[in-house]
Amino acid sequence: MAEITIVEIAKRCGVGVSTVSRAINNHSDINPETKKRIMEVIRETGYIPNNSARNLKRIDAKCLAVLVKGITNPFFAPMIEVVEQEVEKRGYALVLRHVEAYEDEVEVALELEKEKRLRGIIFLGGSARHAADKIKQLSVPVVFATIGSDISDDLTGNEYSTVSVDDERESFKITEHLISLGHKRIAFMTEANDTPSIVQLRRKGYESALAKHGIDIDRNLIRYVDQRIYTMANGYDTAKALVDSGEKFTALYCVSDVLAVGALRAFADAGISVPGDVSVAGFDGQELSRFCVPRLTTIRQPLQQISRETIRLIFDIIDKKCGHTHITFPGELVIGESVRKIDDSSL
Amino acid sequence: MAEITIVEIAKRCGVGVSTVSRAINNHSDINPETKKRIMEVIRETGYIPNNSARNLKRIDAKCLAVLVKGITNPFFAPMIEVVEQEVEKRGYALVLRHVEAYEDEVEVALELEKEKRLRGIIFLGGSARHAADKIKQLSVPVVFATIGSDISDDLTGNEYSTVSVDDERESFKITEHLISLGHKRIAFMTEANDTPSIVQLRRKGYESALAKHGIDIDRNLIRYVDQRIYTMANGYDTAKALVDSGEKFTALYCVSDVLAVGALRAFADAGISVPGDVSVAGFDGQELSRFCVPRLTTIRQPLQQISRETIRLIFDIIDKKCGHTHITFPGELVIGESVRKIDDSSL
């Protein structure tokens, strides 16, 4: 397979390479006839320009990178769709990159920035805290989506933008909702995580809601999943362990819908009725929460809005229409069928 | 931010660029001391080699590409994890690329092949049929995973490999399972798709099972979702329409678990008990099928095995240990709680 290059195409057309280049890149100053002829030959030969070479030369490509942390997570799928549409609408190209759990997303961004000519970087998910100096090394605008503003102690917040819900407040909200329905012994399923993160913010919200209403925090009611909060199996196992421990509780609040669905299944297997015997609440408002049986009471994150706003923001920053900002959207308390008012005669 | 290059590093170290290059790429013929000094400077400066330039020059990188069709689909997540592990274990790099529904995955592969130095390409999902000449243009070994062997009419099958279940046979199997439990009026939820695809194979299996048992195919029982078979909302809407139509049926078989879960919810809302009034079967055996209420009866695809075998195969082909092959794994009929034997007194 003789690698066919732009020179070869130029030869076959009897033109210079730059003319071919112009044809490929839709430059205006080219004879339509010439262009047509060139495109013809390109099609015939099946020539495909080498992207590496292009990236190397190109001064500037209208290109955005989106780095998504955790491919296993269906959470981001609806966001990505929106982002793709919007970016295309603006005539930009999109580099979508998945970052493994063990990788440092900023590190990956740094590398990508060298390789492509990026105009901006969007992070979807990922850890909430990054080394300040690394973020500073990024030379194009950065927006974190679904992550709040406390990304690094050492940054003033002017080096990047964020678009997200206020995880602590939303978590407070749903916990208070449970309390308002008479629940006092509210178990909490989360991830054991020392580093500041979304998960930790949600825990804070849970604890402060209890505190506000004079309910003591019972450490036995706080249960940790093994590593990942986006697998049903973890939700199942942890809920089962909770039940088996004999601990009394009237509600279980899980930091993610996925965990909550796993818990639903565990309760079903244990012959515990939801919401008859126990109420279950989730967080995220994923598609799943609307289709499981019973439907989950949860906090819906406005992912569409977050996505759209993220895009708007990054383009505004690119176009120097504004500086870095931190935008917070309210989440929505979605009342499902998995939570109910408590009777006095409960366990 | 002055873009720092290999020349700059060389200058600061007082060595030639090629020495720096050798240090970066772990070449053997370099003084350990020199190397150490260079790596030190690289760390200090935060220098990151430009990948485009590397790809342009590099004769050969141990690199594999995996093209995944449809990012919305959680189906592939477990496969990707396995693939990543295995590839890393063999010391290869991995390029993971998501292909949009409207993109032609082979086209993308062609482009990628020009850009990077690939040694092999793996396709996860995607349409079952491709233009023969395009596949032939690919100069490195190609393996299709989860797609059967009828990828193109014009190919002998020696130009590529496949690793998958026999979708038609598995579909036949689960349909026959329903029939064996006394079901005769078995509705089928699928995607309207003219082009040969997995979906069509499953339909064939459904129809031939009915035929074998002397059950007429009732076109009113075959229901088409709007475009995508991996959204619960589609399963919900289509099941609801089926119920509303007043058509009589005792079982519903959906071409994907995701659709089936949507259907479960629709039946719950309609006050139809599963499996009391209606039995529901899915296909795929995703995590979801084990955690929904009731658990789904479905066909589990052995994704781990498929992934592992795909990797083994592509490396064997790269190493010339074997030629192209077509491997079929049996699926597993998983008995859940969503299907039951029919009474004679049913609707």
Added chain:
DNA sequence: CTGTTAGCGCGTTCAC
């Protein structure tokens, strides 16, 4: 409107 030419940053010869 078009052809010629100079690099983009790096890996790879080939001398030393």
Added chain:
DNA sequence: GTGAACGCGCTAACAG
């Protein structure tokens, strides 16, 4: 063991 020089394929000046 190391450095100088060449060129990968392409785009962007520039000159015509």
